[in-house]
Amino acid sequence: MKSLRTIALKEAQNRISPEVKSPSAKISDFFGANVFDKKKMRDFLSKDVYEKLISSINQGELINSDDANQIATAMKAWAMSAGATHYTHWFQPLTGTTAEKHDSFFEPSGDGAIEKFAGSALVQQEPDASSFPNGGIRNTFEARGYTAWDPSSPAFIMESKAGKTLCIPTVFVSYTGEALDYKAPLLKALSALDKAAVDVCQYFDKSITKVNASLGIEQEYFLVDESLFNARPDLLLTGRTLFGHMSAKGQQLEDHYFGSIPERVFTYMVDFENEALKLGIPLKTRHNEVAPSQFECAPIYEEINLAIDHNQLLMDLMEKVARRHHFRVLLHEKPYAGINGSGKHNNWSLITDTGKNLLAPGKTPKNNLMFLAFFVNTIKAVSEHADLLRASIASVSNDHRLGANEAPPAIISIFLGSQLNDVLDEIEHSRISKKIKEDNALWLGIPKIPQILLDNTDRNRTSPFAFTGNKFELRAVGSSANSSAPMTILNAIMAEQLVKFKTEVDKLIKKGDKKDIALLTVIKKYIKESKSIRFEGNGYSQEWEDEAAARGLSNIKTTPKALDAYLTEKSADLFASTNIYSKREIHARHEIMLENFYKKLQIEARVMGEVANTAIIPASIAYQNALIENVKGLKDLGIESKSSLEIVKKLSEHLDIVKSNIDAMLEERKVTNKIEDTREKAIAYDEKVKSYFDIIRYHADKLEQIVDDSVWPLPKFRELLFMK
Numbered sequence: 074m075k076s077l078r079t080i081a082l083k084e085a086q087n088r089i090s091p092e093v094k095s096p097s098a099k100i101s102d103f104f105g106a107n108v109f110d111k112k113k114m115r116d117f118l119s120k121d122v123y124e125k126l127i128s129s130i131n132q133g134e135l136i137n138s139d140d141a142n143q144i145a146t147a148m149k150a151w152a153m154s155a156g157a158t159h160y161t162h163w164f165q166p167l168t169g170t171t172a173e174k175h176d177s178f179f180e181p182s183g184d185g186a187i188e189k190f191a192g193s194a195l196v197q198q199e200p201d202a203s204s205f206p207n208g209g210i211r212n213t214f215e216a217r218g219y220t221a222w223d224p225s226s227p228a229f230i231m232e233s234k235a236g237k238t239l240c241i242p243t244v245f246v247s248y249t250g251e252a253l254d255y256k257a258p259l260l261k262a263l264s265a266l267d268k269a270a271v272d273v274c275q276y277f278d279k280s281i282t283k284v285n286a287s288l289g290i291e292q293e294y295f296l297v298d299e300s301l302f303n304a305r306p307d308l309l310l311t312g313r314t315l316f317g318h319m320s321a322k323g324q325q326l327e328d329h330y331f332g333s334i335p336e337r338v339f340t341y342m343v344d345f346e347n348e349a350l351k352l353g354i355p356l357k358t359r360h361n362e363v364a365p366s367q368f369e370c371a372p373i374y375e376e377i378n379l380a381i382d383h384n385q386l387l388m389d390l391m392e393k394v395a396r397r398h399h400f401r402v403l404l405h406e407k408p409y410a411g412i413n414g415s416g417k418h419n420n421w422s423l424i425t426d427t428g429k430n431l432l433a434p435g436k437t438p439k440n441n442l443m444f445l446a447f448f449v450n451t452i453k454a455v456s457e458h459a460d461l462l463r464a465s466i467a468s469v470s471n472d473h474r475l476g477a478n479e480a481p482p483a484i485i486s487i488f489l490g491s492q493l494n495d496v497l498d499e500i501e502h503s504r505i506s507k508k509i510k511e512d513n514a515l516w517l518g519i520p521k522i523p524q525i526l527l528d529n530t531d532r533n534r535t536s537p538f539a540f541t542g543n544k545f546e547l548r549a550v551g552s553s554a555n556s557s558a559p560m561t562i563l564n565a566i567m568a569e570q571l572v573k574f575k576t577e578v579d580k581l582i583k584k585g586d587k588k589d590i591a592l593l594t595v596i597k598k599y600i601k602e603s604k605s606i607r608f609e610g611n612g613y614s615q616e617w618e619d620e621a622a623a624r625g626l627s628n629i630k631t632t633p634k635a636l637d638a639y640l641t642e643k644s645a646d647l648f649a650s651t652n653i654y655s656k657r658e659i660h661a662r663h664e665i666m667l668e669n670f671y672k673k674l675q676i677e678a679r680v681m682g683e684v685a686n687t688a689i690i691p692a693s694i695a696y697q698n699a700l701i702e703n704v705k706g707l708k709d710l711g712i713e714s715k716s717s718l719e720i721v722k723k724l725s726e727h728l729d730i731v732k733s734n735i736d737a738m739l740e741e742r743k744v745t746n747k748i749e750d751t752r753e754k755a756i757a758y759d760e761k762v763k764s765y766f767d768i769i770r771y772h773a774d775k776l777e778q779i780v781d782d783s784v785w786p787l788p789k790f791r792e793l794l795f796m797k
């Protein structure tokens with residue numbers, strides 16, 4: 074019988090890409106075609122209701138049930154005119170993926186049938202899905218959960234060959250009102266940030282009434298041929314390779330990054346981009362990434378809630394469209410040990426309703442004071458809550474990625490670039506005279522910030538949080554993550570920080586300081602207090618680990634311990650003051666994250682055992698048997714040959730180590746599974762069960778290098794990485 078690998082290799086060699094036709098040569102012709110956007114709202118709604126909906130989107134005003142009915146009817150009319158038969162609330166439970174439960178518009182009525190979609194069905198639903206992670210919040214006897222419409226993210230139509238579905242973005246909360254998803258806390262953090270930032274903006278510009286966070290998400294991913302993927306149980310079940318010797322050629326020639334995009338991949342990219350563009354996802358960039366078979370796409374930045382919905386939708390689309398091309402997309406942070414992993418770099422900024430980017434240095438010194446206020450408060454916020462930010466990007470898969478191959482280390486630090494570092498140093502050491510009467514004299518005290526910063530594109534890739542000219546880039550986020558987790562924290566800590574800033578500035582003003590002097594005094598104080606978080610050097614070096622320790626910065630390398638930061642008193646104060654998590658909610662989330670962590674390791678350990686026992690060991694023994702025959706045959710002929718015998722012995726050595734460690738790991742799992750406390754269990758999985766992975770893999774990979782290539786059961790790295 075032919076092995077799955079042999080069949081897969083043959084299939085992978087004969088791929089023909091499906092034909093991809095763009096709806097139009099001009100993207101603007103079809104951009105947002107499947108979105109119930111403002112233009113369509115205007116077409117389908119009365120002027121009065123349209124305006125109410127817009128003010129609900131902008132100001133969060135409530136929509137009454139009559140208006141909700143009208144909006145639902147309009148949405149249904151639009152969706153049906155586009156061919157949709159069903160609708161669903163679309164939400165982001167704590168599984169990490171998106172969730173949907175379709176209902177048809179169709180309803181039997183009297184002697185016929187009608188298509189119906191009531192306002193109540195738009196606004197709220199009760200998915201009878203009691204099996205989402207809830208960390209103990211929902212017992213099965215009170216399993217109700219509600220999805221509630223988020224008007225700030227427009228409804229859209231998901232297309233598939235077999236049908237179309239109207240999707241309504243929603244939050245997901247329990248019967249008792251606790252958040253069970255990623256979106257609800259994010260919206261709360263954004264609202265806290267809006268208020269705090271507007272208050273600070275008032276020092277500079279009274280016309281600002283709203284501040285939105287903006288986000289541009291770079292998405293890295295790997296592609297692998299579907300047949301090869303299916304022949305690797307580890308990829309299929311865990312999203313990463315648990316075995317595999319690195320291919321002789323990997324990324325050492327640096328010939329993949331920004332290289333010419335392979336035709337088959339390009340066709341796939343155009344296909345998913347078209348789907349994304351129709352859904353209003355403003356994709357702009359595509360390129361080869363550093364590792365072989367690794368790629369990246371990036372949209373233009375958007376309001377943050379929308380940007381995150383779009384990224385979640387994009388990941389779903391990328392996976393769906395990949396199947397049409399006989400590809401599988403790997404969103405795992407580290408599918409292949411030894412080469413670059415994948416990140417989801419989050420480019421974050423703050424934008425006012427007057428169109429000003431608060432993290433862009435201004436043209437005039439006055440604008441620069443405003444910039445400095447937001448810039449320095451960001452640094453201060455991160456320095457105060459570095460551990461929580463670290464926790465927010467923690468996951469079992471990101472643990473593999475952090476600290477190597479252009480991914481930042483677990484130590485949170487901020488890279489500013491030399492120019493802005495100099496500016497902050499100058500302010501720190503300047504003397505602010507309280508006697509200054511003339512505003513102009515004060516401006517002399519503020520160093521000039523060059524309007525065009527030096528080219529910042531070649532930035533420090535080892536920094537978790539880097540300033541890039543007019544935004545901060547949180548590079549630590551993993552490629553498979555829902556950005557809401559870190560963005561909820563980033564916006565919440567910024568909100569808390571801005572409130573504190575305002576309190577301090579107001580105090581000085583009350584004492585008689587001029588406003589600008591008060592602002593500068595507090596900014597200067599923060600620069601001093603947050604100095605230890607700033608770092609420009611190589612984040613991978615031992616010197617940095619040592620220096621960071623001396624500075625008192627944490628370096629928590631693994632998830633179960635990093636997650637502790639969610640439960641500190643400092644974090645509890647933050648969650649309470651910004652209203653993003655109740656105690657019950659954060660404990661539930663903490664529990665869910667720990668469970669997710671150990672369950673994924675449990676699956677990996679099982680897959681390792683299974684693949685080693687049923688594929689690697691049998692293939693190695695079969696080859697060994699052939700060699701034994703050979704040794705015997707040679708002996709019969711009176712030929713003295715050492716090489717076959719040596720290989721037989723080597724095989725035995727590696728086989729024994731693989732087998733004994735698989736058995737020992739199984740025993741360790743049995744013990745670990747009995748641990749009741751989730752945190753302890755997660756730590757035991759990490760420190761005990763996982764500690765077997767390396768040794769098992771090392772010897773299995775040695776076997777791969779010895780056993781006859783034609784009988785090796787698993788597609789090899791060179792095939793996974795280079796066949797496309």
Ligand SMILES: NC(=O)CC[C@H](N)C(=O)O
Nearest residue numbers: 413414415416478479480
């Ligand atoms: N060139 C890059 O920016 C590589 C980034 C890297 N892939 C990461 O894990 O974040």
